[in-house]
Amino acid sequence: MKKDCITPQDRRCYGQKVIESEHVVAPENILLGKSCVFENKGGNCAGILLDMGECSVGGYPVFTVKSFRGTAKLRIAYSDRFRSIEKAQKGRIYGDFVRGCCKYLGVELPVLPANPGRYELYSIARTGEYVFPLIQGQERFVLLMLEGEDAAVELEGFYIWYTSFSQPCVNEFDCDFTALKKLWYASANTLCIATLQSRQWDFLNGKLLLRALTKSNQAGMFRGVRAKDAFIFSYVFSIAYNPDMPSGIGAFFGAQDKDNGYVLNLDLDGELSLYRRETGVNRLLERIFLPPLTDGVFYKAEIRGEDEKIDFYLDGKLVFSYRGIRIGGGFGFCQTVEKWAVVSEIEIQEKGKTLFEDDFSSPDFARYDIVTEDYFIADGAKRDRLPWSGDIDWAFRSGFYCYSFDTAMKNTLAIFARHQNPEGFVYGTCYPENHVRPPIGDYGMYESDMFSAWYLLSACTYYEYTGDTDCIKKLYPTLLLGADYLAQYIDAEGVFCQRYQTSKGLWDHCLGDIGKNCYTNIIVQLCFARIARFAQELNDPENASRLLKVAEHMKKGIYKTFWRQGGFIKSEKIEVFCDMANSIALAYDFVTAEEAGEMVNSFLSRDFEQVAHGKTLVLTMRGLFHYGYDELAYKLLTGKTRVEAAKNFFLTVDWLGITETDAYPHTTAECQHFPPAHSAEPDNWGDMSHPDTAVCELISGCILGIRPLATGFKKVLIRPNLHGMKRMKGSLLTKYGKIGLEVVNEDGTTTVRYSVPKNTEAVFDFSKLGENVISEEMSGENGFEL
Template sequence: MNSGEKYILTPAAKRLFGAAIHSISGGVENAEHLLKSDGQTAKLDYSDGGAKPSVLIDLGPSAPGGYPIFRVASQTGRPTLRIAYSDWYEWIVDPVHGANGDFSRGSCTYLGVELPVPPANPYRYELYTIEADGVYIAPMIQGQQRWVRIELDTPGSVELDYFAFENVADMSPYKGSFLSSDDSLNRLWYASTYTAQTASFPHSDAWTIVDGWLLPRKLARSNEVGLSVDGAAWQDYRFSFQFIIRRNPGPVSAIGWIVRAPDENNGYVGQIDLDGRFHLFKRVDGVYVRLKPSVQLAETIVDGRVYRLKVRLNGSLIETLLDGALIDATIDETFREGKVGFCQPLDKWALVRDVRVENANGTLLFVDDFQGDLSHWSFARTAPYIADGAKRDRLPWLGDLDWAGRNLYYAFDNYTYMKETIRMFAFHQTPEGYIWAACYPENQVKPATGEYGYYQSDEFSAWFAPVLADYVLFTGDLAFAREMYPTVVKGFEYLWNYVEGDGLFFQRYETSKGIWGHILERTGKGTYVNLLLYDAFKEGAFLAGKLGFEADAAEFEEKAEIIRQGIQSHLWDEEQRYFVELKGSREFNFYANALALAIGFPDDEQAAAVSAKLKETDMGKYQSLAIRGKFRYGRDEDAIGTLRNPGGGVDWLGALTDWRGPHATWECMTYPPIALPAGKNWGDSSHPDTAVAHLLSGYVLGVQPTEPGFRTFEAIPHPCDLQWAEGTVPTPYGEIRVKWETIEDRFRMSLEAPVGTIASVGIPKTQDQSYAIRLNGDLVFHSDSATMSPARSPLIDEDRLYVYIRGLGPGRCDIERLPL
């Protein structure tokens, strides 16, 4: 096998540096030293009356995200350093808004929740007061970006050793591969799988550690308090720690702590703001009650400066000291014992280190230098999950998982992200069976009846069964399927309530978002959602059958057939030869017809008519459905042509050669991206739901599972106009390796199947000459006489496009089609 390593975009290390200095302006020296940590420095100098010094760093085509981190070697004065981020070049150099990054806080509102969600930074720029050397860390994540703009806002100078990111996305090693004679397709495969990695997060915990500093934050749907695991019986003690307050460009930032906390909703809460005020509350059942008016501190509080805070608890006396000086003494009897922790409301950003708890006699009760893990603390944690993009949304979306999974399964054997995301959606099922379209990973409150979530969509709810079925098919995880099966059944009960006598699902107003319509409006009997329900019940039958629930499988098949007849009777326009948008309409709908092909719904004559009408769309994920369907129905030339040049503004290959932005294959593509007004460019190039890897590995290479976990699978190449292709596909049994090539009139293919699997191989026919097929040197098929070698051949059959060799066991086999 040839190596695909040169195409891999996944960072090799968790600490990510820039790839190049694109440009500088003003007083900048040795900017290239920002690109690595080697003790050599870049200098930015801003003199009164001079131009602002600015450096534009190109992070390279992988456009990574994470926690910004840089080291200051020296400075003069107390300058403000500004760092801004953008995924596309034009937006970071915009003369009006470029210094604030590509979008402003609150500019993306269609979902009804603030994006990006914590722990991502809602701003695309940061401000740092530089008054000392050392490492500076942002406590919030900046998502996907290719460009970083560093400049001084106020006079002074600063020498920087480096600028980097602490990566937060998946870095799993590749277990699958794809290569072919078309270099652009090779790059496309690796870009699509890497895009899925950028949106796969090991967690989005409220707390994390970077370089020995604790970053305590509040998540959108979590408590703002985190506590020590131990300490429930601590009474009189000394709680101390070092802290840095990091500036928030909007509201005043702060550090908050809690002592004598019996639980996360009760205890004494102290807070020091960046504007120099001290606050003291008692938190009772989650409600803050002031113990006294706020106090203006004598000491100026500066962002980035390291302070030490100590709280002394003696009976009812609470004493607070800042850098050894007493700033408050308060008496209160409410809480006499309890744990310690930190309290960070949503816009209060701080860093903490060197936590110590001692009793009144000076005996050490607890210490944490944050050089290890956070097992001694209790705070909001999330499972691994796949988000709908790294830059903006950072939320899992149920309907998008089908596409995202088809990128992940072919490249990686780490199935945790998909599994845990599916489990999140099962948790977000209402008592009547509706499943939320999008959810916060940290949420621990189950929805109630009639709570349809942030995106009210029956369409998304219906995706649960197909997504789970795909997961089971690729991973073989039947134990998880059994765990999730009650969710499938309840979901079907809910959806079937709205299937009427004509066999069609009626979309109510209350849950009518979908098909790229972000408002409640799409009521009626739509073709797309009915096709989706048909597929959902078919996939439910698959799951039920594999789990041994035969009666359920038969019921789901029966219901799928009812919907199939309804679609064919009421949604197929025989005169115009396509599926209409909804019952009573004669309008063509790209999304519905593409889905019909992708799931194999139409007969061959219908498929031929529909394929001819699927020209272009402005949504890459739906163009991906169309391509899948074209391959499925043997329209290979059309399929590969559409993949290379989808039209409608979709151009995955174009993005992979553009130095201005990420080399990614995003769902919402138009390429080049449509520029919104300055400061509003929240479009996301990191959405993983394209399924491009499935199109290439599953069809061009030809490997697809037919039984859970690839226990049985097919290797049926679609050579198109390629001379060769090869690749590996990870499975629970081991790697499947396939290589095929066309040399003039010959077709050669080798297959290596792992132990425990059985393969079916398809050999493309030639239509204009006679040929023979040999398996490991033995004649097994002759196109003229259809004779086979009776002693050695497995089961052979054929259709108009392929000759199939079935029942191939593990090990290597070599197959050749020879002209006669």
């Protein structure tokens, strides 16, 4: 079943299909890395529209120019939805992601090293390979358009160098319902494409890619390299075009550390500026203007320092001198967020002796003192390229069922842990490269106690699924501190009272969701209950007892304040049923079976319309499966649920639709509205890759039926339900070994074959399989083999 994985295993991803082309000779060759010719004639632009395939990769764009004619510019634009591409006119895609268009969450998205635009513009003034130093987050469709009257360019291939997490699924799922199987692998693909790295600099194809990250030092340095006397710092570079402001490259020399030295910055428009860098601030010493450079063209620069003087040579010509500089120190580059460049060679000499050189043919991060953050799970691959604490619990659950321990769950938690202020509040979102802990009173860019609590819950989910005691012991102090922070705002009745300073809600993204709100209260109560359980397992009975008392007190207060016949109301002042509160209550076994029945009837009376957001429905379906309403949960997963998002404006939640389309990525999307809402046109900023709507947990855990009953799956419930299928099988690797399960219905008899690790206790429930059930335990050195 590895063949069913749609996540690319080769990071060099070519287009899968040419949708259309104009004025291009041999357009299909671009899919094969072979030559095709773009030729503009009579004012018409040559172009190719590519389908990158269902995996819809994100990464660095790469192409090679074999020959060119005239003043040519190549414009490459991207979209994850075909609707935007359909409106392309004269090389301008309606649907470009415009810089700064998405700030409603408090930060400008996407964040570096992703390209803040949904297109690039290249001057074609040389042959050879072109690499853009920023990442395009997620695209299924790529439009290459040649600009320039009577221009012509011969391209030798175009591909995306995939930068997200990539490896075959550790676990597997198969069944005779093809769409459900595809949905499982689409969910796995979603987790992969939204699992990102954050690197100040990067390497690709023998080149160093230079840019800055938003929350890291602008300067990066070459390790162990210092000149005491006369030096020559030479580098071969090209500058990438930034449509919003001049791009450039900043050479760093005479550096005592990253915050102190000299920066010589050359911009694409020819502006050359020498700065003295003091305590991380660049102070201008002198500025001159050279003729403009051409983006994408490689130039050779040399900085020669001697006797408190520097000379700057560009392509062998002296263009600038400055006296009065302390030349001794280290070397590197210093980029601001709007300046992007590519370097192909570096050499540093002191008195004719080579101190450092690199042509990046064998790149080694250890040689460079830069900020690199390992893989973390982001909220989305295109727009929300940041981790969000209010979404990772969903991602962790689905992710474990497809990748077990081979996910970025642990590092994602570590990133949030270092964004906890001394009060115990944890940022709702954060820049992963930041390592500066917030002070008291700093609540970050998304000031939400609800999201702070989700960090605690997500850490508990990680421990519950993995049994990773070492990790949870490291995080344990942050969990206790986070719980103590929340406890300050629990009143005598056991109800959490939301203050204004940290009152951003789930949907409105604004401060002001104050007072006693049911959804937040249930989340906070679950924090105390679950941390208490793990405190007991970590041999901390004192804290376990203390936390459990708070949890019990809160549960009584929640029922007294919010419970009405049929479910929980929204808040103390709003007597309407809260679908988020009722969904999470079902998902986390908060209510009795009788109360669950009342809640289900309430949902049914409204046709689930107000629950119709993907992450809310995932909670609802998990709860329905847990309380025995399997058929209803399965209908929601495999059917379509409609919501009236605004007056006479309806959206549909549809998971299976993504597996049958060639107009969108095969990834689960923000809110899982499918087709997606197009209210964001023309900016095309909605994310089509959100792991909080991925459903591997529902399929493997609730349909195939492998569920944890104890930490690390030490005790496991086997409760399969075929839902009309004739066969299904799958596996799950746990801390104690691999669990395998196969269910086949043939001639009215259902056969269950299973394998469970020797040190795992299994509880079996075949009540959903009918009366004629045969079970067979499979044995062997490797247990059950699919």
